[in-house]
Amino acid sequence: MEIIDEYKLEVFKEYFDRGEMKRFRELMMYYECAMLEVKTKLDVLNKELSLRKSRNPFESIKCRLKTPESIIEKLNRRGIGFSVDNIEKELNDIAGIRVICSFPDDIYDLIDYLLDQDDITLIVMKDYIKNPKPNGYRSVHLIVEVPIFLTDKKKPMRVEVQFRTIAMDFWASLEHKLKYKKNIKKAEDISEQLFYCAELISQLDARMQQIRDKIEMNDNIGVDENVEAPDENRRISD
Template sequence: LELPDVQDVMLEYRKIKLLYRSALKEIRTKLEILNDEFRLVHQYNPIEHIESRLKTDESITRKLMRKGKEITVENIQKYIDDIAGVRVICSFTPDIYRIVDMIVSQDDIEVLKTKDYMLNPKINGYRSYHLIVRVPIFLSDKVVRTKVEIQIRTVAMDFWASLEHKIYYKYEGNTPEYIKQELKECADLVAFLDSKMLAINEEVRSIRKENGE
């Protein structure tokens, strides 16, 4: 494709951006409701905070090219799962599965893909839970089921992933071997930290329970 064609496609894509922006709002609201309810019932917040973003036009075209796909609006919708991206940061690992269960059991949510990088961490040490879902967006004359990627991870996993992401981009994918190894060591430390923090939290909870709090 010539450059002007890509520009035409992206102009056309702008018309459907509204759908993805709306899908972000729908998912954020669902998560906030679950967090509020959980706090009310269990006096405890499973969610530390929520981040969301729309993928930039540049990042969308780059990803399509990387996947060897022609840049068309149809291909953007078909092959880019994370145009709308929501990241949920939790305190403890069991919170992640709690949130996944609560989201996937909602009637209007259609689950397209799940990736459990906690059960099966990536070779570089990356841990998170990824869900690709479709949520209905009600427009004036139709309903459009729109894709959203939800990444769920602990504060510690998020800390690691944000540094690793920066380093990966800095080296454009050619990170020196010794840095990769150090990052992997940090990922193992993160997993250890998460399990220690969980154990402490459970200990404190059981003491509070014994004390009838």
Template sequence: MNLAELDFREKMVPEQVDIVLKETQPFLGLMMECRCALMEVETKLNVLNEEFALKYNRNPFEAIKSRIKKPISIVEKLKRKGFPISVKSMEENLFDIAGIRVICSFVDDIYAIAALLVQQDDITLIEAKDYIKKPKQNGYRSLHLLLEVPVFLAEEKKSMKVEVQFRTIAMDFWASLEHKLKYKKDISDAEEIFVELQECADIISNMDLRMQEIRNRIEAQEEK
């Protein structure tokens, strides 16, 4: 048994092991395909970043982070949504197993790079959710794209889905802290904290816009 299989089994609760163990090899195959899809999209993003840097003398990305959803998280999500626990069910019902987060410097960089990415002829845009123009109720802001990208395996070409999230540095900072705070239990003033988080998100959004305006003013003077 290799380390990947051992890791897979250790993350399963006992009653789930028997259901999924028989599909360990197909599961590992799916995870491999998801990793390959991540590499395809990451490469495309890095190429755009290099070209952007050459053309505009600055890098639009601060960081690119990729992840494959953990086995226990996959099973929990399938159960929560009432889907069967199987590799086939994962492929058909979960579209965020492979995820990339792109941290950008400015809001307009998010839209510029996202547009360039989806225009590529081997990328298919399945769905776009713009939580920057229409934030979630708690103040969360990000641009989510669900993409389909071809993965060229030894004996076949397979279309895989990858979720790409674009955020500014400030949006990512807020989202990371909010994620930690929302799992705290027994909070007596939860409603008040919820309102404060919304206010912080608005402040951060205004700061993003002001920083973008400052950059535009500086670039306009450089062009003279």
């Protein structure tokens, strides 16, 4: 994966001299390595849990590094001076992973298993499923720290991990597109409708999870019924 292409790096030329540009490239490489480290952990958990539960706890996983334009915009918005040190110190979401799960309880299971790993440190957790944003947005956001091992040192790096269900991701994607439409008429009415849709999606997630639980319960009962009962009169052959 190309970290940041040369065209995008042009954005930084007015901010960085050659030495700082080299440091920035190294920093983005560190973030990419940390992102891949966390992704690998999640992929391993997905494989293991798919064997144990006969289904995948997540449907897809996406990774991204924040673009130079987004980095500059966020630092400016927060009134923070532009430097490589400030990028690393002040921004926790340079490296991001989004995990799309089938059901809400899969989200919490994955989070528990990930945070149980002794080289993962939780920095911040924001649960917007239990405490939705005012607009109806639901997701769980983690900032975790993971070590990467380089040729001459071990370096802790931070990665943002977002967990959503398929339905939550559908809502968030459309809400994001609509939010940036210009000159929207009756914007307040549309916001109310989006909030209502978010509530419906939350109810749908809960209902689908209940249906899944019933199916799995029936499957387990079926397995138990198919097990041959022991014959108390049967003799053990020599």
